[in-house]
Amino acid sequence: xxxxxxxxxxxxxxxxxxxxxxxxxxxxxxxxxxxxxxxxxxxxxxxxxxxxxxxxxxxxxxxxxxxxxxxxxxxxxxxxxxxxxxxxxxxxxxxxxxxxxxxxxxxxxxxxxxxxxxxxxxxxxxxxxxxxxxxxxxxxxxxxxxxxxxxxxxxxxxxxxxxxxxxxxxxxxxxxxxxxxxxxxxxxxxxxxxxxxxxxxxxxxxxxxxxxxxxxxxxxxxxxxxxxxxxxxxxxxxxxxxxxxxxxxxxxxxxxxxxxxxxxxxxxxxxxxxxxxxxxxxxxxxxxxxxxxxxxxxxxxxxxxxxxxxxxxxxxxxxxxxxxxxxxxxxxxxxxxxxxxxxxxxxxxxxxxxxxxxxxxxxxxxxxxxxxxxxxxxxx
Numbered sequence: 001x002x003x004x005x006x007x008x009x010x011x012x013x014x015x016x017x018x019x020x021x022x023x024x025x026x027x028x029x030x031x032x033x034x035x036x037x038x039x040x041x042x043x044x045x046x047x048x049x050x051x052x053x054x055x056x057x058x059x060x061x062x063x064x065x066x067x068x069x070x071x072x073x074x075x076x077x078x079x080x081x082x083x084x085x086x087x088x089x090x091x092x093x094x095x096x097x098x099x100x101x102x103x104x105x106x107x108x109x110x111x112x113x114x115x116x117x118x119x120x121x122x123x124x125x126x127x128x129x130x131x132x133x134x135x136x137x138x139x140x141x142x143x144x145x146x147x148x149x150x151x152x153x154x155x156x157x158x159x160x161x162x163x164x165x166x167x168x169x170x171x172x173x174x175x176x177x178x179x180x181x182x183x184x185x186x187x188x189x190x191x192x193x194x195x196x197x198x199x200x201x202x203x204x205x206x207x208x209x210x211x212x213x214x215x216x217x218x219x220x221x222x223x224x225x226x227x228x229x230x231x232x233x234x235x236x237x238x239x240x241x242x243x244x245x246x247x248x249x250x251x252x253x254x255x256x257x258x259x260x261x262x263x264x265x266x267x268x269x270x271x272x273x274x275x276x277x278x279x280x281x282x283x284x285x286x287x288x289x290x291x292x293x294x295x296x297x298x299x300x301x302x303x304x305x306x307x308x309x310x311x312x313x314x315x316x317x318x319x320x321x322x323x324x325x326x327x328x329x330x331x332x333x334x335x336x337x338x339x340x341x342x343x344x345x346x347x348x349x350x351x352x353x354x355x356x357x358x359x360x361x362x363x364x365x366x367x368x369x370x371x372x373x374x375x376x377x378x379x380x
Contacts, residue, residue, distance in 0.1 A: 015069040018367045023296050024064070027344065027359055030289050031057050031352075034345035037274055040252045041266040041347075049266050049347045056349040060356035067360030072368040075361065076308050079124075079131035083153070086124040089117035090160040097164070105164045116350040118169045121157045123358050125173055126180060126315030128153055133184035134308040134373070141185045150181070167209070168338030172322060179318045183311055236261050237269055237331045240276040248279030266347040268339060272331045286345075290324050300366045306373045309365040316358040323355065 035057075038049040067075075089107065098108040106114035132150050133141070140146050154177035162170040178191065240256035249255070254276035256262040265273045275283040294317055301313035323343040329335045341351045 012069050015367050016065070019065065019068050020296070020300070020363055020366050023293075023359070023363060023366075024061075026289065026293060026296070027064075027356070028061070030286070030293070030344045033274075033286065033289075034270075034342075036251070037270055037277075037345060038266055038347055040254075040277065041257065041270070041273060043258060044252060052349070053347055053352065056352050057356070060353045063353070064356045064360035064363070067357060068363035068367055070364065072306075072309055072364055072371055073373065075127065075312075075364065076131060076134065076373065079127045083124045083128035086117055086120050087157060087160075089115075090121065090157055093117055094160060094163060103164055103166065105166055113349060118157070118161045118164070118166060119350040119354040120357075121161070121173065122169075122176065122319050123316075123354055123361070125154065125157065125176060126319060127312060127361070129177065129180040129184075130308050130311035130315055133180070133311055134306075136184065138185050142187065144190075147181070147186065150177070153177075166339070168326075168340055171338075172326070172340070175322060176315070176318055180311065180315055183314050183318075233263050233269070233337060234331075234333050236263065237272045238333055240269075240272045241332065244276040244279040244282075246279050247281055248275070248277045251277055253277060267341055268327065268337075268346065269331050270346050271328055271342050274345070287328075290320075290343075294321060297362055300362055300369070304365050304369045306371055308373060309369065309371070313362050313365040316362045319358055320355065323351075 031053075035050050035054055038053055039046060042049055093105060093107060096107075097104040098106040098114060100106060100114075105118060106116050108114055129150055132153070136146065154173060158170045158173050161173065178194075182191065236256060240254065240262050243249070243256065244254075252258070254262075254273055256276055257265045257273040262269055262272060262276075271283070271286075274286065278285070297313060297317035297320070301310050301317065304310045304313060320343055323340065326335065326338065326340050327342040327346070330337055330340065341348045343355045344352070
C-alpha cells in the first residue's frame with residue numbers, strides 16, 4: 001500500500017503555495033539574462049528571437065507549475081506511458097520528420113514551430129529509469145539480468161536518434177542513462193568494464209561515423225587544421241571569449257557577434273557572446289547562478305522520502321548539468337562541437353520546454369517530499 005502523511009493529500013491550492021518560489025524566481029532570472037542576450041544578438045530588436053523566447057518561456061512556466069502540483073504518484077504510475085509516447089514521436093520522425101540541414105530531427109507544427117522529440121526524451125528517459133529502479137533493492141541491482149530492461153530503455157531512443165543523425169544527443173542520453181545506473185547503485189566495476197569495451201570499440205566505430213562528425217572530432221584535436229571551414233566556428237568563439245577581458249566590451253558592443261564573425265550567436269554560441277559583452281565576471285556570474293540551481297536540485301533530491309522522487313530529482317540535476325557543461329566546454333574548445341543549447345539562455349523552443357519540464361518535476365518532488373511509496377505496493 002502507499003503510505004502518506006496528511007500533508008501529501010493537500011489540495012491543489014495548498015500545493016501551489018508549497019511550490020519553491022525562490023527556485024522559480026531563480027529560473028526566471030536566468031531566463032531573463034537569455035532574453036537580454038537574444039535582444040543583443042538581434043542588434044537591439046526584440047524580434048525575432050527574444051519575443052518568441054518570452055512566449056515559449058511563459059507557456060513553459062505555466063507547464064512547470066502544473067507538473068509541480070500534480071501528485072508525484074501520477075508521474076510514477078504513468079512513466080512508462082510517457083516514455084512510450086516520446087519513443088513513438090521518435091519513430092514518427094524516422095519516417096515523416098522534417099529535414100533541416102541534412103538532419104531529420106523535427107516535426108513541423110504549422111508554419112512557425114518545429115518540435116524536436118529527442119529533447120523530450122532527455123526527461124522521459126530519467127522518469128522511466130527512476131520508475132524502474134524505484135522497485136529495486138540493492139540485491140536486485142547487483143544481478144546483471146535485472147539491468148537488461150533499463151539497457152533496452154536507453155538503447156531504443158539512442159539508436160533512433162543516431163539515425164537522424166544526432167550523435168551529440170545520442171551520447172547525451174547514454175551519459176544520462178549511465179548516471180541513473182550509478183545513482184541507483186550499480187557497482188563501479190561494471191562501469192569500468194563497459195567503458196573499457198567502449199574504448200576498445202572506437203577504432204571499429206570510426207568508419208561508421210558521417211564525414212561531418214569525423215571533421216568535428218579532427219577539428220577538436222587541432223582547430224588550426226582548417227581554420228576557414230571546420231575550424232572556423234571554434235576559432236571565432238575563442239577570439240570572442242578572449243576579447244571580452246575581465247569586464248567585457250559592454251552590452252550590445254561585442255564586435256565578434258555584431259559583425260557576424262561569431263556563428264550561431266543566438267543558439268549554440270550564445271555563452272561566447274555573453275562573455276564578450278560582459279567579460280570573465282559576466283561568465284562566472286552566470287556559472288554561479290547555474291551552480292545555485294544545481295544546489296537547489298541536490299537539496300530537493302536528498303530531502304525526498306521516496307526512491308522515485310530521489311532518482312527523478314537527481315536525474316533532472318544531471319540533465320541540467322550536462323546541458324550547461326557540454327555547451328560551455330564546447331564553445332571553449334574543450335570538447336568537439338555539438339548542437340546543444342545553453343539551458344534557459346539559448347534560443348530554442350523545444351529545449352526551453354524540456355528544461356522547464358525538468359524543473360517542474362524537480363519542484364514536484366519538493367512539494368511531495370513527504371509522500372512515502374513502498375517498493376512493491378501500488379504504483380511501486
